Amino acid sequence: MLQTNSIHRKRRKRTRQSILALSSLEIAAVFVVLLWAGTSAGSSGPGFGLKIGGQTIDRPFEDGKTTRARFEVELASPLFGDDHFDVAFTFGGSSLDSYSSDYVDYDGVTLIEQYINEDFSLFDVGLAARLYPFGDNEQVRPYIGAGIGYFWFLDSWDEDYFETTEDPFIPGLFYTYATSDEGTDNLARGFFPFVTAGVTVPVSSNLELLFELQYHLSKEDSGYDFSGPAYMFGARLRF
Numbered sequence: 001m002l003q004t005n006s007i008h009r010k011r012r013k014r015t016r017q018s019i020l021a022l023s024s025l026e027i028a029a030v031f032v033v034l035l036w037a038g039t040s041a042g043s044s045g046p047g048f049g050l051k052i053g054g055q056t057i058d059r060p061f062e063d064g065k066t067t068r069a070r071f072e073v074e075l076a077s078p079l080f081g082d083d084h085f086d087v088a089f090t091f092g093g094s095s096l097d098s099y100s101s102d103y104v105d106y107d108g109v110t111l112i113e114q115y116i117n118e119d120f121s122l123f124d125v126g127l128a129a130r131l132y133p134f135g136d137n138e139q140v141r142p143y144i145g146a147g148i149g150y151f152w153f154l155d156s157w158d159e160d161y162f163e164t165t166e167d168p169f170i171p172g173l174f175y176t177y178a179t180s181d182e183g184t185d186n187l188a189r190g191f192f193p194f195v196t197a198g199v200t201v202p203v204s205s206n207l208e209l210l211f212e213l214q215y216h217l218s219k220e221d222s223g224y225d226f227s228g229p230a231y232m233f234g235a236r237l238r239f
Helices: 024-038
Strands: 006-014 045-056 065-076 083-105 109-129 143-167 172-203 207-217 228-238
Touching: 024 109, 024 207, 045 083, 109 172
Parallel strands: none
Antiparallel strands: 006 083, 045 065, 045 228, 065 083, 083 109, 109 143, 143 172, 172 207, 207 228
């Protein structure tokens, strides 16, 4: 690679529509399906839940905190212990910042251009045990729980690179070498504990609305810290 002096170097934040963001129409459709399914006979069996909300974390590349939209899908065990306990497996995440970086260098012979787009996302899985102190007999059912999770902080990037030189024998004739590449880098990962609390409100024999608060502890690695609260609402269907 030629050693050159930079004549243009720019990094800018991009705005994009998150692939994790659900439109209001999609959310309404999911809840209509759950409500329709919930009118059938059911029990305190295994459950499927969908939650949306937000989580507040430290900005990965800037000072201060940010609150980002979060989704979470849940698979719950049947209630057991006289309907006082269950176990839940979850998968969730958020889209974080997006950046574009432009580099242009010229050494008097070769013009070098490099364009990089980066999209950052945070995903996690979790396994939690939950306690329903009043069982399954109340109209509003509070619960508390704790669990262990594993997270990934991902950088999905694409790069375009160009080198342009003038033909030494034919002035005014230029040749450009172009290449492109893309990939996903895992910038941080690791286990973290979390606690959770919430309430469920039954709306039929096997459908319940839920409101939940989680707090992720020691969710950090490689200098990044994603510890903090997540607050969500959604619905759970018990089969």
